[in-house]
Structures are given as C-alpha cells and as structure tokens.
Amino acid sequence: MGENILKRKIGIEKQIDDFLDKVSESGLLFKCGVDYYLKDNMEDFAHKLEQITETEHAGDALRRSVEDVLYRRTLIPDSRGDVMELIENMDSLLDRFKGALWRFEIEYPEICAPFVEDFKALVDCVLEAVEALIRASRAFFKDMSAVTNHIHKVAFWESESDNIATRLQRSIFRNKELRLSHRMQLRDFVRHVDKIADRAEDLADRLNIFVIKRSL
Amino acid sequence: MFIFFLSSGLFLGWSLGANDASNVFGTAVGSRMIRFRTAAIWCSIFIILGAVISGAGASHTLGKLGAVNAMAGAFMVAFAAGMSVYLMTKAGYPVSTSQAIVGAIIGWNFFSGSLTDYNALGKIFITWVACPVLTAIIAVILYLLSVFAIKHFKFHMFKLDRIMRYGLFLAGVFGSFSLGANNIANVMGVFIPVSPFSDISIFGEFSLSSSQQLFFIGSAAIAVGVITYSKRVMMTVGKGIFELSPVMAFVAVWSHSIVLFLFASQGLEQFLLNRGLPTIPLVPVSSSQAIVGAVIGMGLLKDGQNIRWSKVAGITSGWIITPIIACLISFIALFFLQNVFQQKTFQPVRFGISQQVLASIRTTGLSTKNFDDLSGQTFANASQFKKILDQRMELTEASRKVIMSAAQIHAMKITPDARKRISKDMLSLEQIQALERLKGRSYLHKWQLKRDLEQQGAQWQARAKDPEFNRNLRNKLAHLYKTFKSDDGS
Numbered sequence: 001m002g003e004n005i006l007k008r009k010i011g012i013e014k015q016i017d018d019f020l021d022k023v024s025e026s027g028l029l030f031k032c033g034v035d036y037y038l039k040d041n042m043e044d045f046a047h048k049l050e051q052i053t054e055t056e057h058a059g060d061a062l063r064r065s066v067e068d069v070l071y072r073r074t075l076i077p078d079s080r081g082d083v084m085e086l087i088e089n090m091d092s093l094l095d096r097f098k099g100a101l102w103r104f105e106i107e108y109p110e111i112c113a114p115f116v117e118d119f120k121a122l123v124d125c126v127l128e129a130v131e132a133l134i135r136a137s138r139a140f141f142k143d144m145s146a147v148t149n150h151i152h153k154v155a156f157w158e159s160e161s162d163n164i165a166t167r168l169q170r171s172i173f174r175n176k177e178l179r180l181s182h183r184m185q186l187r188d189f190v191r192h193v194d195k196i197a198d199r200a201e202d203l204a205d206r207l208n209i210f211v212i213k214r215s216l
Numbered sequence: 217m218f219i220f221f222l223s224s225g226l227f228l229g230w231s232l233g234a235n236d237a238s239n240v241f242g243t244a245v246g247s248r249m250i251r252f253r254t255a256a257i258w259c260s261i262f263i264i265l266g267a268v269i270s271g272a273g274a275s276h277t278l279g280k281l282g283a284v285n286a287m288a289g290a291f292m293v294a295f296a297a298g299m300s301v302y303l304m305t306k307a308g309y310p311v312s313t314s315q316a317i318v319g320a321i322i323g324w325n326f327f328s329g330s331l332t333d334y335n336a337l338g339k340i341f342i343t344w345v346a347c348p349v350l351t352a353i354i355a356v357i358l359y360l361l362s363v364f365a366i367k368h369f370k371f372h373m374f375k376l377d378r379i380m381r382y383g384l385f386l387a388g389v390f391g392s393f394s395l396g397a398n399n400i401a402n403v404m405g406v407f408i409p410v411s412p413f414s415d416i417s418i419f420g421e422f423s424l425s426s427s428q429q430l431f432f433i434g435s436a437a438i439a440v441g442v443i444t445y446s447k448r449v450m451m452t453v454g455k456g457i458f459e460l461s462p463v464m465a466f467v468a469v470w471s472h473s474i475v476l477f478l479f480a481s482q483g484l485e486q487f488l489l490n491r492g493l494p495t496i497p498l499v500p501v502s503s504s505q506a507i508v509g510a511v512i513g514m515g516l517l518k519d520g521q522n523i524r525w526s527k528v529a530g531i532t533s534g535w536i537i538t539p540i541i542a543c544l545i546s547f548i549a550l551f552f553l554q555n556v557f558q559q560k561t562f563q564p565v566r567f568g569i570s571q572q573v574l575a576s577i578r579t580t581g582l583s584t585k586n587f588d589d590l591s592g593q594t595f596a597n598a599s600q601f602k603k604i605l606d607q608r609m610e611l612t613e614a615s616r617k618v619i620m621s622a623a624q625i626h627a628m629k630i631t632p633d634a635r636k637r638i639s640k641d642m643l644s645l646e647q648i649q650a651l652e653r654l655k656g657r658s659y660l661h662k663w664q665l666k667r668d669l670e671q672q673g674a675q676w677q678a679r680a681k682d683p684e685f686n687r688n689l690r691n692k693l694a695h696l697y698k699t700f701k702s703d704d705g706s
Contacts, residue, residue, distance in 0.1 A: 012374055141372055141374070142373075144373075
C-alpha cells in the first residue's frame with residue numbers, strides 16, 4: 001500500500017518522453033549488439049538481445065498507457081490522432097531494431113571481414129537517422145518551430161545509409177568466393193537494416209505534415 | 217392568461233437556447249472536451265445569471281424603440297419574431313432573433329400608431345454592423361497575442377491543450393453570461409411594459425424587480441432550449457467552427473463573448489460614464505454573427521483565401537431583410553388578432569394640449585406660439601399628433617420629443633392600494649415619505665407627478681455629476697408611473 005501511495009503519478013508528458021527514450025535506447029542497444037556480433041562476442045551479444053527485448057516490452061507498456069490516457073481524457077481529437085499515429089510509428093521502429101537483432105541470432109549470418117566496416121557504417125547512419133527523428137518528435141511536443149531543423153537531418157542520414165547499402169550489396173555480389181545463397185542472405189540483412197532508415201524518413205515526412213497542420 | 221400570452225416569448229427563448237448555445241459551448245462539446253451534460257448545466261446557470269443580473273441594459277434600448285403596452289400585442293410581437301426566424305431559416309437565410317424582434321416591434325409601432333424612435337433604431341442598426349466588425353478586430357488582436365504567447369513560452373503540446381480546454385470552458389461560461397445578458401431582451405423585452413409582477417424581496421437581502429422576474433422566466437426557457445435541443449446543433453456547428461484550429465476556435469469563442477458582454481454590460485457603461493468617456497450602446501446583437509465576424513477577422517489576417525464571402529453577404533442582407541419581414545408579419549398578425557380574435561393589441565396612447573402642458577413646454581425654452589391654439593384638444597395617437605405638429609412647424613427630433621412627452625396623457629392616481637405594491641427596498645425612507653404626502657392626488661401627465669415629487673425634497677431631484685443616482689431615479693419614476701396608472705384618462 002505504501003508503495004502505491006508513494007508511487008509517483010506520471011504525467012502524460014513524462015510518459016511520452018520516457019517512451020521516446022526507449023526508442024532511442026533500442027537503437028543504441030542494436031548498435032552495441034551488432035558490434036558484439038561482428039566481433040564474435042556472442043555472450044555480450046546475447047545480453048544485448050535480452051536488454052532490447054526488455055526495452056521493447058517497456059516501450060509497449062508505455063505506448064499502451066499513453067494511448068489509454070489520450071483516448072480517455074486528453075487532447076483535442078485533431079491532435080490526438082496525430083500524436084497516436086506518431087507514437088505507433090515510433091513503436092514500429094523500436095520493433096524493427098529488436099527484430100533485426102533477433103534475425104542475427106536466428107540466422108547467424110557469416111559476415112566476412114571485407115564487409116564489416118561498411119556494415120558498421122550502415123548501422124551508424126541508420127542510428128543517426130533515427131536519433132534525428134527522435135529529436136524532431138520531442139520538438140513536436142515542446143517547440144513546434146524547431147521540428148524542421150531536425151527533419152532535414154533525417155533525410156540526410158537516410159540518403160547516406162542508402163549509399164552505403166548500395167555499395168555494400170554491390171561488393172557482396174561481386175565477391176565470387178561466396179555462394180549465391182550466402183550472398184542473398186547478406187543482401188537481405190543489408191536491406192533489412194537499411195529499411196529502418198527508410199522508415200524513419202517516412203515518419204519524418206508525416207511529422208512534417210502534422211507540423212503544417214498545427215502551424216499558427 | 218399572462219402565462220398564455222408569455223408563451224410566444226418562451227418559445228422564442230427556447231429556440232434561442234437551442235441555436236445559440238452552440239456558439240458558446242459548441243467547440244468544447246463538439247470536440248468532446250466537455251460532456252454535453254456538464255456544458256448544458258453550466259451554460260444554463262450562467263445564461264440565467266447573465267439575464268437576471270445584467271439583462272436590463274439591452275432591454276432598455278428595445279423599450280425605447282417601442283413600448284408594447286398590451287399583453288396580446290406583446291404576445292404577437294414575440295410570435296411574429298419567432299415566426300419570421302422560423303420561416304427565414306426554412307428558406308435558408310441566415311437569421312437572428314435580435315433583428316427579427318426589432319422588425320416585429322416596428323410592426324407594432326405602425327399598427328398602434330406609435331412613433332418609432334429613429335435615434336434608437338439608428339443606434340441599434342449601427343450596433344448590428346459594428347458587432348461582427350468589432351468581433352473581427354478583437355479576434356485579430358487576441359489571435360496575435362495568443363500566437364506570440366505560444367511561440368514565446370514554448371508550451372508543451374499537452375500543456376497548451378490543457379490551457380485551451382480551461383480557456384474554452386471559461387469562454388463558454390463567460391459567453392453564456394453575456395448571451396443571457398445581451399439576448400434576454402429579445403425574448404422578454406416586449407413583455408416588460410405589460411408585466412403583472414411586482415417587486416419581491418428575497419430574505420430581505422436583495423430584491424428582484426418585475427423585469428428581473430420576467431428575465432428569470434425567459435432565461436429559464438433559454439436554459440430548457442439548451443438542455444433539450446442544443447446538443448445536435450453543438451455537434452454540427454461546433455465541429456464546423458472547430459475545424460479551424462484549436463487556437464482559432466479558442467479565440468473565436470472568446471472574442472464573441474467579449475463583444476456580447478460589451479453590448480450588454482451596464483457596469484461597463486457606468487464605468488465609462490463616470491470617467492466621462494463615450495459609452496457603448498447596450499443593444500441585443502446576434503451571437504452567430506459575432507462568431508462569423510471573428511472567423512472572418514482571423515481569415516483576413518491569414519490571407520483571406522478561405523473566406524466564404526456569400527456568408528458575409530448573407531449577414532449584411534439579414535440586417536435589412538429580417539426586420540422588414542418581421543415587421544410585415546407582425547403588422548398582419550396584429551391586424552388579425554385585433555380584428556378577427558377581438559384582442560386588445562395596444563393601449564391607445566393619447567396626447568393632449570392644455571395651458572399646463574404649454575407652460576411646461578415653455579419652461580424648457582421652446583416657443584409654443586405655433587400650437588398655442590391647440591390648447592384643449594386631444595389626439596388619438598402619436599402619429600396623428602406628430603402629423604399636426606409637422607404641419608405647423610419644422611421641429612428637430614429633440615424638440616419633438618420634449619413636446620410629445622409633455623403632452624402624452626398617462627393618467628395616474630396615488631392610491632394606498634397601488635402604494636402597497638411598491639417594495640420598501642426600492643425607495644429610500646425620504647422618498648416613501650414624499651410619496652405619502654401626495655396620497656390622493658391625481659395626475660394626467662407623467663411630468664406632473666415628477667414635478668410634485670421634486671418639490672417634496674432633494675431625494676427626488678436629479679443630482680449633477682451623479683449619473684448612477686440619476687439613472688436609478690429614472691428607473692424609480694418609471695416604476696411609479698406604471699404602478700399608479702389609472703384607466704380613467706385613456
């Protein structure tokens with residue numbers, strides 16, 4: 001009972017902030033997990049996998065709670081629809097990070113040394129794109145005029161990740177030492193990771209429309 | 217019988233509540249920020265408070281336009297206004313009760329041979345035009361201030377949302393008060409001169425005048441309209457307004473409420489009077505036109521692209537067409553009521569010239585040489601008397617008013633029975649004593665009673681530099697004229 005009384009009532013502003021923290025955290029865990037995987041440090045990789053799963057659960061719980069509060073008693077419906085869409089889309093990014101890391105665990109792809117650096121660079125670009133999107137989303141709630149400053153950075157990092165993904169796929173398929181099946185598996189991995197940046201760019205475009213709608 | 221005759225006013229009140237409540241709470245309810253039941257309760261309470269506390273100002277202006285002096289006439293005037301609102305709404309014209317009632321009163325003036333006070337009419341018309349224009353200006357200022365505040369303070373979206381909610385709720389409550397204060401005149405104004413109520417004192421703490429009792433009944437009818445029928449209107453109209461943006465909706469409702477308050481507040485009028493500033497006329501205005509004015513103001517501020525000019529044209533035509541139609545319906549309906557149903561739709565107001573009246577006119581500095589020979593003659597109504605005067609000389613509006621009010625026959629007798637009908641709280645002890653000394657006297661003109669009371673002491677004399685005392689004095693005298701009226705002279 002004491003715990004209930006002392007339990008701090010979390011405002012919706014704080015819940016949304018926490019949720020965006022979870023999305024950001026999942027990106028960082030993904031990056032660490034891929035690094036460990038590429039170094040073949042499977043013990044720490046497994047730990048990151050565990051952590052990202054927990055983060056995803058926590059993110060889901062926060063999303064449900066935010067949606068519940070939004071539906072029950074806050075926000076003018078017009079804004080409510082936009083906020084709801086934003087939260088759900090951000091949650092899908094979190095899911096993608098977790099899904100991508102689990103794919104490494106399930107398929108256990110052999111990433112040969114020539115591709116490692118490009119793989120790392122791809123992950124970095126994707127992470128930058130998502131981080132810029134998270135900053136834009138925070139600004140959407142707190143300072144609408146600052147959103148566009150972050151949105152164009154999402155587009156920049158998405159195009160960078162596209163460049164790296166193309167380069168990487170090209171070198172994978174030009175490597176005659178690998179079997180076709182291996183090449184195709186690596187290509188799928190590259191595409192899977194690159195798609196996270198594509199998705200971030202789509203969300204940035206939506207966010208831009210929300211901002212235009214609410215412009216004074 | 218009075219309740220039956222009041223029914224048309226109550227119907228007018230009901231339709232006003234059903235339609236206009238959406239202007240004050242439509243946004244909040246249409247967007248489901250406030251439950252309809254909560255909004256309806258708050259709206260009703262504040263409409264009643266506004267009407268009872270602050271409804272007298274706008275009613276006074278309507279009273280100046282034409283004092284409907286028979287119950288059946290008042291019934292028909294309100295009915296004609298209601299009918300024209302109904303017919304014009306059916307025909308798809310934007311229409312306002314404020315404009316319909318003015319037309320209907322003018323119809324009664326024509327029918328009864330009373331004069332229409334063109335000064336009052338001009339004031340009313342200018343106010344109608346000023347209402348949406350002023351709302352647009354206030355909306356632009358409020359909008360710019362809101363945008364500045366939002367950009368400067370960088371509110372969190374949810375905090376801004378909460379501010380908007382509370383702001384809209386407060387605007388709704390304030391708007392309900394202003395709507396009650398401003399528009400009760402449309403509903404009950406015409407019944408004031410024929411009200412059978414006398415002043416009542418509640419627990420000796422405060423008293424309710426007969427018009428305040430009427431306002432209470434009328435505003436209760438508005439409240440019933442709000443509770444029974446406004447939900448549907450709120451859901452459609454409210455959403456329509458809301459589609460602007462939350463900030464714009466917030467500004468629209470606030471500017472509407474401010475303007476209705478400005479055109480209804482006697483307190484503000486007093487404040488301006490005391491400081492020697494020009495006052496704002498207290499006139500019933502259209503709540504819907506105020507909202508449209510606010511929206512147009514903000515639209516022009518943006519780029520003016522989205523303004524539906526047909527709506528603006530609709531408003532302007534409403535200023536002219538609505539009163540004309542209401543005037544026609546009122547005139548025809550009064551004719552039928554009087555001649556087919558044999559109801560007395562007006563008490564003839566006669567005018568008479570006597571040596572006393574001529575002397576009284578001369579004290580104001582006007583010469584009476586052009587109509588001295590009319591002494592001993594009486595005239596059946598104001599139109600006839602005016603015609604005779606106009607034939608003899610050119611008169612300014614102000615001079616004509618002086619002559620007509622001196623010649624107006626309003627027989628009164630200071631009887632103990634009538635004296636008992638005056639609440640003790642209304643008059644001071646000295647004023648009551650002065651009145652007692654006039655017991656048994658009869659008068660043919662209002663100014664005679666006023667003169668005799670003034671002779672009794674300072675309590676009945678107007679004071680220089682005390683406009684509030686003088687206004688109260690005028691109200692008290694008007695009450696005495698009504699209370700001591702006897703039938704034998706008219």
